[in-house]
Amino acid sequence: MSASLIEHADRLAARYDVVVVGAGPAGLTAATQVAAEGLSVLVLDENLAPGGQIYRAITLRAQTGRDYLGAAYWDGKRIADAFLASSLTYAPAARVWSLDPASPRDDEPYARIGVSLGGASRHVQARRVILATGALERPTPVPGWALPGVMTAGAAQIALKSAGLVPSGRVVLAGCGPLLYQLAMQLQGAGADIVALLDTGPGMGSAWQHLPQFLFSPYVIKGLSLLMSVRRRLRVVSGVRHLAIEGEAKARQVRFETERGTETLTADLVLLHQGIIPDTALANSAGCALEWNESIRAFQPKVDVQGCSSLAGIFVAGDGARIVGALAAAETGRAVALAVLAQLRAERAEQFEQQRVDVLKRSAWLQRGRRFIDAAYLPTQPFLAPEDSSTLICRCEEVTAGTVREAAKRGACGPNQLKTFTRCGMGPCQGRLCGPTVVELLADEGRISPAQVGTYRLRAPIKPLRLAEIAGLPATSAAIHAVTGVWPLTPKTHPAQIDRELSNDR
Amino acid sequence: MEQAEIVIVGGGLMGAALAWALAGLGHDVLVLDGGDLDPRASRANLGLVWVSDKGVGQPDYAILSRDAALHWPAFAAVIQEETGIDLQLQQPGGFNFALSEQELEQLTANMATIADQTHGELCSYEILDREEVRVRLPHIGPGVVGASFCPYDGHVNSLRLFNALHLAMTKRGVDYRPQRPVELIEPTDDGFTVSGAWGAVRARKIILAAGLGNTRLAPMVGLYAPLVRSKGQVIVTEKCRPFFPSVSGALRQTGEGSVLIGESQETHTGSLAVNHSISAVLAERAARVFPVIADLNVVRIWTGFRVKTPDGMPIYQQSETHPGAFVMLCHSGVTLTALHALEIAPQISAGVLQPRLQPFHARRLHVS
Amino acid sequence: MFRKVTPGDKALSFHFEGGVCSAEPGDTVALALLVAGIDSCRDSVVSGQPRGPYCLMGACFECLVVIDGVQNLQGCQVQVREGMVVTRQRGGRHALGDTLS
Numbered sequence: 015m016s017a018s019l020i021e022h023a024d025r026l027a028a029r030y031d032v033v034v035v036g037a038g039p040a041g042l043t044a045a046t047q048v049a050a051e052g053l054s055v056l057v058l059d060e061n062l063a064p065g066g067q068i069y070r071a072i073t074l075r076a077q078t079g080r081d082y083l084g085a086a087y088w089d090g091k092r093i094a095d096a097f098l099a100s101s102l103t104y105a106p107a108a109r110v111w112s113l114d115p116a117s118p119r120d121d122e123p124y125a126r127i128g129v130s131l132g133g134a135s136r137h138v139q140a141r142r143v144i145l146a147t148g149a150l151e152r153p154t155p156v157p158g159w160a161l162p163g164v165m166t167a168g169a170a171q172i173a174l175k176s177a178g179l180v181p182s183g184r185v186v187l188a189g190c191g192p193l194l195y196q197l198a199m200q201l202q203g204a205g206a207d208i209v210a211l212l213d214t215g216p217g218m219g220s221a222w223q224h225l226p227q228f229l230f231s232p233y234v235i236k237g238l239s240l241l242m243s244v245r246r247r248l249r250v251v252s253g254v255r256h257l258a259i260e261g262e263a264k265a266r267q268v269r270f271e272t273e274r275g276t277e278t279l280t281a282d283l284v285l286l287h288q289g290i291i292p293d294t295a296l297a298n299s300a301g302c303a304l305e306w307n308e309s310i311r312a313f314q315p316k317v318d319v320q321g322c323s324s325l326a327g328i329f330v331a332g333d334g335a336r337i338v339g340a341l342a343a344a345e346t347g348r349a350v351a352l353a354v355l356a357q358l359r360a361e362r363a364e365q366f367e368q369q370r371v372d373v374l375k376r377s378a379w380l381q382r383g384r385r386f387i388d389a390a391y392l393p394t395q396p397f398l399a400p401e402d403s404s405t406l407i408c409r410c411e412e413v414t415a416g417t418v419r420e421a422a423k424r425g426a427c428g429p430n431q432l433k434t435f436t437r438c439g440m441g442p443c444q445g446r447l448c449g450p451t452v453v454e455l456l457a458d459e460g461r462i463s464p465a466q467v468g469t470y471r472l473r474a475p476i477k478p479l480r481l482a483e484i485a486g487l488p489a490t491s492a493a494i495h496a497v498t499g500v501w502p503l504t505p506k507t508h509p510a511q512i513d514r515e516l517s518n519d520r
Numbered sequence: 521m522e523q524a525e526i527v528i529v530g531g532g533l534m535g536a537a538l539a540w541a542l543a544g545l546g547h548d549v550l551v552l553d554g555g556d557l558d559p560r561a562s563r564a565n566l567g568l569v570w571v572s573d574k575g576v577g578q579p580d581y582a583i584l585s586r587d588a589a590l591h592w593p594a595f596a597a598v599i600q601e602e603t604g605i606d607l608q609l610q611q612p613g614g615f616n617f618a619l620s621e622q623e624l625e626q627l628t629a630n631m632a633t634i635a636d637q638t639h640g641e642l643c644s645y646e647i648l649d650r651e652e653v654r655v656r657l658p659h660i661g662p663g664v665v666g667a668s669f670c671p672y673d674g675h676v677n678s679l680r681l682f683n684a685l686h687l688a689m690t691k692r693g694v695d696y697r698p699q700r701p702v703e704l705i706e707p708t709d710d711g712f713t714v715s716g717a718w719g720a721v722r723a724r725k726i727i728l729a730a731g732l733g734n735t736r737l738a739p740m741v742g743l744y745a746p747l748v749r750s751k752g753q754v755i756v757t758e759k760c761r762p763f764f765p766s767v768s769g770a771l772r773q774t775g776e777g778s779v780l781i782g783e784s785q786e787t788h789t790g791s792l793a794v795n796h797s798i799s800a801v802l803a804e805r806a807a808r809v810f811p812v813i814a815d816l817n818v819v820r821i822w823t824g825f826r827v828k829t830p831d832g833m834p835i836y837q838q839s840e841t842h843p844g845a846f847v848m849l850c851h852s853g854v855t856l857t858a859l860h861a862l863e864i865a866p867q868i869s870a871g872v873l874q875p876r877l878q879p880f881h882a883r884r885l886h887v888s
Numbered sequence: 889m890f891r892k893v894t895p896g897d898k899a900l901s902f903h904f905e906g907g908v909c910s911a912e913p914g915d916t917v918a919l920a921l922l923v924a925g926i927d928s929c930r931d932s933v934v935s936g937q938p939r940g941p942y943c944l945m946g947a948c949f950e951c952l953v954v955i956d957g958v959q960n961l962q963g964c965q966v967q968v969r970e971g972m973v974v975t976r977q978r979g980g981r982h983a984l985g986d987t988l989s
Contacts, residue, residue, distance in 0.1 A: 173890055
């Protein structure tokens with residue numbers, strides 16, 4: 015048995031038992047688990063090969079001579095290999111652009127997923143959908159962050175994993191979060207010249223209350239030894255404030271302040287990071303309820319104990335549901351798969367439910383200490399809601415923090431009204447790079463919680479899609495009537511046809 | 521209790537235009553607006569300043585739309601003077617494209633009807649055949665069999681219009697308060713009490729400019745605002761260099777370069793979800809009109825509900841039982857903004873709506 | 889700006905703004921440009937500022953380039969092919985193609 019690879023929308027079936035979106039640890043594990051029970055499974059993923067961002071290119075590159083990636087990376091090989099040996103359909107380089115929940119009116123409830131694959135689009139139906147869309151890096155708005163030569167820490171890690179690339183000039187890492195330290199070690203191991211790691215984080219002070227739990231975390235040894243190695247080998251500057259990147263047409267230097275005063279470092283590449291947050295775009299566009307997670311200051315899909323979102327049939331697993339890390343993400347993927355199996359293979363529900371309880375225990379064990387990590391690496395307020403009014407917030411429409419704050423003062427009461435006032439969030443990235451900051455700025459201006467501010471309401475397509483691909487989608491006669499005012503069918507046949515189409519056509 | 525001379529319920533294009541104009545006439549105006557996710561036609565529109573085929577069988581409406589279009593240059597100029605914001609108003613005349621002979625016949629009949637019913641006042645339209653369209657618009661597709669052209673049509677940047685009106689009204693001293701959904705309006709001896717979970721204010725005059733919310737509020741002050749369900753859907757592309765120097769009823773290019781495509785009307789659904797089948801029809805037709813846009817990336821598709829009466833015409837009315845209470849609603853909020861500001865606001869200020877607005881009294885909609 | 893930790897032996901060549909660059913099979917356009925020392929691949933639509941790859945995972949839309957005449961493509965999502973012609977994405981795209989700029 016092995017996964018059947020498809021490269022064009024024409025080869026998609028009309029309907030699957032389960033569609034999994036995302037091929038990181040959660041998606042791969044969930045798909046493997048469901049496929050093992052003989053259900054038809056389609057896995058849609060944007061990347062060219064399985065692994066997600068954390069295990070990116072794990073099946074593509076030679077494993078030898080890549081010690082700098084660290085042992086944790088190679089954990090993914092087993093998951094990806096099991097996936098590729100499963101009986102399922104796998105569509106890499108697929109862009110999922112819409113998700114509609116099953117209509118309660120339907121006799122057979124199927125969710126619909128819009129996917130662009132090989133230059134064409136179509137919708138597939140699924141009895142259950144598992145969203146394993148993973149995480150995004152939180153935006154890092156500081157003066158100069160849009161200059162060429164400034165990238166995210168995650169981007170440098172992708173370059174390293176997927177193409178064996180290491181920065182060739184002077185590198186400055188700045189921000190906060192475990193990934194920054196991990197990247198520092200990886201880049202240094204691969205031969206990069208790291209000038210300094212500028213830590214903007216809050217320090218351990220706020221995290222002490224969660225320390226006892228962290229001491230039992232699977233990450234405790236790894237985490238502490240990582241911190242110590244980085245501090246031993248590199249210049250680490252703590253308590254960094256007022257970070258700014260300077261340069262005309264590209265980044266030339268990094269300026270920052272600490273208690274000891276202002277310092278400037280020359281840099282060819284600046285890598286920024288402020289932690290990772292769930293990628294909720296698809297869930298949001300489908301209408302899944304989101305909830306504010308104060309411990310990481312981010313919105314995440316609201317899920318029940320089964321891992322099901324607020325919409326029946328749409329499940330969420332892995333970091334896309336809640337940031338848990340790669341190992342636990344795989345287990346949440348397995349747990350959600352078992353919950354789905356309990357519904358679709360009802361005769362064996364009890365068995366799946368028992369397995370799920372064990373998986374959840376393991377997942378909980380893997381997540382111990384998470385609160386400590388969350389608290390120790392929560393970005394400080396100026397990096398969440400920039401104070402400098404000239405800092406760019408929306409890189410697409412080039413809207414600054416000052417403009418956002420001024421609109422808030424004038425009565426832009428939420429992110430969606432803010433668009434009308436400023437165009438913020440209306441560019442091709444569709445708010446991915448400004449949404450979290452906008453929420454923080456509006457909360458800061460209104461002196462309210464981000465939970466009250468809410469976030470952008472997203473609509474399909476959640477990623478840009480060629481007009482011609484949309485034009486190629488099937489058109490019902492009801493839709494033709496809605497646009498032209500004319501029914502394309504003869505009066506004699508159309509009423510039944512319309513009824514059928516109206517119920518399918520959402 | 522807090523007091524204002526005029527309370528306007530709704531801070532969309534209708535409410536903001538009236539607030540701006542009334543403040544300019546010396547009134548003390550408070551605007552109460554809803555929340556971030558309220559249905560807002562003011563952020564769901566094509567941005568057309570449109571006359572063409574509007575008001576078939578409704579000559580008063582056709583002429584009202586034309587007059588609104590004529591008010592636009594002066595209105596945009598004042599707004600720009602007060603705010604520095606260029607509304608990107610352009611009125612080069614607009615096309616309606618026909619993709620079949622049947623559609624061309626319908627367009628021709630509609631334009632002729634309007635000319636006839638307005639006794640020739642709106643007769644300066646043209647019906648163009650395939651070749652005549654191509655001469656004016658070289659990038660038009662071979663599937664376009666003809667078009668109507670109306671010299672009054674144009675478009676404006678409706679997001680800038682919203683932003684500029686809000687800026688301008690605040691500069692004129694209007695008090696704007698979002699997140700103040702109005703639940704109750706109670707007539708008093710000398711005006712009205714307007715209240716919600718946030719508290720209450722007293723007003724001498726009240727203007728209902730609450731879009732879809734008017735239906736619920738109007739009866740509280742002896743007014744009537746029946747609306748029908750009408751969902752529109754618009755496709756927005758990435759920005760591209762100018763390729764369409766004019767405007768059409770279903771497609772326009774904004775000043776920023778995005779192409780907006782939309783002409784659908786759904787009456788069966790209350791869901792805001794995008795209807796992919798309608799997207800397909802819109803995209804397919806747009807690419808037939810302008811094949812050059814087929815490869816553009818769509819960055820967004822949105823939907824919204826029109827503030828639409830059963831006959832499609834606006835309602836402009838003062839309450840007979842509670843003078844000082846007005847309801848103002850329409851589904852062509854962009855086109856009519858200039859008229860609301862320059863023509864209707866002074867009538868509200870004077871306390872008397874002129875006979876010209878009689879056809880827009882809601883009594884026409886009462887089911888007998 | 890970036891270099892290969894261990895240079896491979898297979899190479900593809902592609903064109904960027906008239907120059908010839910090399911890449912290894914499997915490399916994306918965005919990565920190949922970074923290896924070629926090109927950190928800015930486009931001018932922004934609103935103000936014309938130079939921009940370059942930022943996230944490399946398809947989220948930011950900063951690495952837009954023109955590939956074989958197709959505009960506004962995300963360089964991080966397209967693998968280099970032999971002989972590919974890549975140019976800067978200069979501001980907004982032309983609906984009428986590059987011929988009518």
